[in-house]
Amino acid sequence: MGIAALDSEAAMSSPMMRRSRVMPSVMHSRHLLLAAALAGALTLTGCQAAEGERPDQGRPTPSEPLPEETPAEVEIPEGAPELQFVDATIGGPRDGDPLWQLLEEAAGAGDEVYLHATMHNYQPPAEGDGTVTLTSGTPDSVSITVDEGQVTAFNDVFYQITGTFEVEQLASAAFVLSTVDGEEIEELTPQTPSDEERCTQDRAEDRVNGAVYQLVDEPGTREELRLTWAGSPAVWWAIQATADALSSSEGDLATDALAEACAPYLE
Structure with a gap:
């Protein structure tokens, strides 16, 4: 049957879009072109620090204060697994x-x-x-079957695993999941804006930049950010x-990650 993808009608009310059936090399090129085209309107850019400057001196500064973001409250339903991602x-x-x-x-605890x-x-x-094996595009990533x-x-480039599973570790970086219950536990998903809403909302770039630099400066607030985003x-x-x-680059960076994530909603 292959991996599921939402149809065009469902996509109108969901952050998910139908997977394009193009070859990976073409897919990659298409996204790079889209990201380049979007970069002027919506991108995240770090500035190279001049000699003697701290990297954070080149950070973008919002022209006015950002609206406050409120983390969602999540209540764990009875019977949900203790381990969740x-x-x-x-x-x-x-x-x-x-x-x-x-x-x-x-896997270790069973x-x-x-x-x-x-x-x-x-x-x-x-x-x-009847299975697929997923690995993130970042080098040295774990593989999950x-x-x-x-x-x-x-x-086109995002994959979402959903369900309750038993876990077997085959090697240090290889796991096999056996489905116990394939249903989504909706109560565990923070009720926050969708990708489309985030990409098209007012001051989207400033909001994302704020979250990026909060994660850089205060990595201990990752859970708060997860509940927000x-x-x-x-x-x-x-x-x-x-x-x-x-x-990892000490502030010397220009990335198209946000443009890539938002490409379907800004074409």
């Missing part, structure tokens, strides 16, 4: 990937885990006998990807 991951090595760490914990997990990759997942019916594709998984991925790149 309702989030987007940028992948990469274990120490920086909370999804990898959670799967390792679940506990079930609930996932509503978003990953990003230009390459489509490897297909098996799961029933194909539990994966939804959207915006997880309803827009592609944009939340872009925030994390940009914050990670800023941190």
Whole structure:
């Protein structure tokens, strides 16, 4: 059957869009062109610091204060697994990937885990006998094999795993998920604006920049940010990807992550 994707009618009321059936190389090129075209209108840019300057001196400054963002309140329903990941991951090595760490914990303890997990990759997942194997596009990422019916594709390069699973660890960076319950636990998803709403709302770039620099400066507030942005998984991925790149480059960065996440809504 292949990976699920929402039809065009459903996409009108959902942040998810139908997966385009183009070759990965063409898909990648298309997104780079879209990102370049959008860069003037909606992008995240870090400035290279001059000699003797701190990197944060080049940060964009909003012309007026931003509206306050309020984290959503999530009540865990009775019977939900204790281990949960309702989030987007940028992948990469274990120490920086909370999804990898959670799967390792679940496998080691023999506990079930609930996932509503978003990953990003230009390459489509490897297909098996009724399963797919997903790996984030970031080098040194974990690979996850799961029933194909539990994966939804959207915006060409994002994949979302949903359901309650048993976890088996095959190798340090390879896990197999066995579906226990394939349904979404909607109460666990923060009720915050969708990707489309985030990408088209007033002062979208300033809002995202604020979240990026909060994550850079105060990584301990990641959970607060997740509760504010997880309803827009592609944009939340872009925030994390940009914050990670800023941190690793000491502020010398220009990235198209937000333009890529918002491309379907700004064409």
